[in-house]
Amino acid sequence: MKHWWKNMLIALLAAVIAGCNADSGAESEVDVGELPEPGDFSDELSIQLSGSWTQGNIEDNNWVQQRLEEMFNIEIVNSKMDTWNADEVSLAVASGDLPDTFSFTAASLSTQEFYQNDLTRTIPREMIEKYAPKYAQMLDETPPGWEMNKAPDSDDEYLALTGIQSHTEGLLWTSTFRLDWLEELGIDPPGDIEPVGTEGGLERIYFTDEAYTLDELEEILRAFTFDDPNGNGKNDTYGLLPYNDQLHWMNTIMGAHGVAPGYNLEEDGEIKAAEISNRYKEALKRLAKWYDMGLMDPEWTTLDVEKAWEKYQIGNTGYFTAQRSYVAMEDWTTMRAPQNLILADEEAKLLVTAPEIGPDGDQGVGSWMPVTTLGQSYHISKDVTDEELARILQIFDFVNHDDEARWTLYGEVGEHSEWQGEPDESAIIINDEYPAEEGDMGFWAYNFRTYPGERLTWLTSQYTLELMDKFFTRDDVVENMLIRPHREDLFEETHITELQQRYSGQLDTIVEEFRMRAIVGEIDIDQEWDSYVQNWLNNGGQEILDELEKAPLVSDLLSE
């Protein structure tokens, strides 16, 4: 009896340890029958909801929040982190302090890694089918649907919910030229041209689905640079205005050599990263030649893309690559080149063409999504209970897959927003007096980046949709001009993500340095090429390529 308290302490300690061990065990089976029926929201739950646009600007008790809280009998705890900021995301992941639902825009861990790091929980298929039927239907209708984000060694558990990126279908990027300069220089467009629209500057943007060859492009860039296309008598124009932090400026030129940045390809019977392929080398040699000819703005090495947009607006550049939504002058793109010039200079005219044709007939740009439009992951934090998950799935299904939930993105059309053109056929624009995202209205605050069904039209102007129909998503264009990788680890079955995380810092440095020094003629490309490739392989590249061999062929994935 004397040591009763000691025995009690030991028993308590044993219970705590047992409890800890039980916690760290595998996922327990969910008895869906025990959970409330869909629509039964009798118990109030508190859920920390975040989505793809969570950027820390949300205000508590915002308009969307109040309506969702009432609909689903929940208390929404707003996440104030900026999920687009890599530093904030890193900090949140490292500390394990994650919202109940999250989908980070800033790069962080892969879906597999979130799960392996014990940061997320799995989602049973039975629960998805019961509580998120519209989402389940989307997966049924969109291959490879239920294969995406599957939990390892399980056929009916999922690591995350998957989005559909219908806005990335087809070609996104293409080439634009100063049409007023072409006219001044007497250079004909490569095919019949028609204006993209009739007002607001769109009447000065012309489109053709034909393309120049790379040799013709070279001649045009030369004329843009040296033949005084703006007629001011000064030598103050350039053909090309590249930038140093992204590769979009050269993606049509790379495409004309049959290669897309960041993708792998098969060359000479072996798998290669685009950046160590001979096709890329040829593209670099052509760009180096153009730099040597003086066709590029010499300041490009110190310009990032935003500075390049600003510089383009001055009106001294003749050629620039652009997304289809840019040349359709979507609201969110007006600060970007080349349409910023259309707004700044009433005399300026643009010609949008298909991507250039290379010496071997190659033409195109890399696809935004490597294989399928299914992509992006909506994660559920590991601490979320089954009951909370049931509620979250119903909110997710409504907010992201039910057209009735349009108010979560745009408020009430007519009150908070307006159709840009014809109702139900054009984009919806939020009125100026309301914050476009988050803030006191909470638009987009709880949504996931997914655009099923009609949703694509809500955020896409009729002009972009017309361009898509005419060219960018046309079947023959997609088939012939969309460059996909040779292999892709679509189902995260290999360790590629882990290896890329480990080595991409080194590899990116090697690639960026070589590219810039090669283009400005600091190094002889032919002479230095082999040592550059070897360097890339020795610093983790070979490991990545070896791992990539284990990934499925994209052609197989597409045929399946």
Add this chain to the structure above:
Amino acid sequence: MQKAKSNDNPNQTKHAHWKNVKKYTPFYLMLILPVIMLGVFSYGPMYGIIIAFKDFSPGLGMWRSPWNNFDHFTRMFNDFLFLRALRNTIWISLLKIIISFPAPIIFALLLNEVRQMTFKKITQSVSYLPHFMSWVILSSMIVEVFSPQRGIINYFIGLFGVEPIHFLASKAAFVPILVGTDIWKELGYAAIIYLATMSAIDPGLYEAADMDGANRFHKMIHITIPSIMPMIIVLFILRLGAILNAGFDQILNLYNPMVYEVADIIDTYVYRAGLEQFQLDYATAVGLFKNIVGILLIVFANMLIRRKSEHGIW
């Protein structure tokens, strides 16, 4: 004799010590809060260093993540880009110590000799200004100044028929620009501490020197400089300890891949290869390496200086 006396009665010494503590009790009480803060915010988080030796997994946390047999350190010293960054860091830092460190001292000495007070105050205030601007803003100004198309420097050299030079993309020009802009930004602010030290010099010394017929240069050499020497030495030792901090903000905002070869320092490389890729454990290992080098340099520099003079930080 002194030593023998102090050892005579330890109890008495102890008593004197406590008497001293009692006498200054309010000051010791005031010290408690800063000491707690130092412990909580500076020493408390240091246990995080442990992830430098582990494969850190957020789910497992710091303690349960597996040890990795010094893998990060092996990786660090097998990575030619890290070694290049280490070389660049030391070189840029040394240049800054050799050139930037004496600059505020010279500036303070010159300012100290200015007798026209309005001019002195205006000069001092103007020299402070760049310190209060972030490198994000300053870098935009620097890019404009050195622009090959719009920059004032290229405008002037163009007057002599020289073709425009893209200074910020030139390996030869980039490091001098770093050192020069660093001096420009910090010169005035860094001079404050020397000016404050000079203001504490006993005027009687200068008066005595005047009596001896010393001119202003003699007074500067024989009174001002020796008087601020302890401060110079302390700041020099502390600066040495930060030799592996070559100016992250400045370089990150000014560099580009064209000058990586001379400008990529440990911090910028780790930012790209470590933090941006979520390699927190690797970034911690590099940080630990930097700190150890810094501490060793402080200790050795202090030791060396103590041997040659009576100054030092401890």
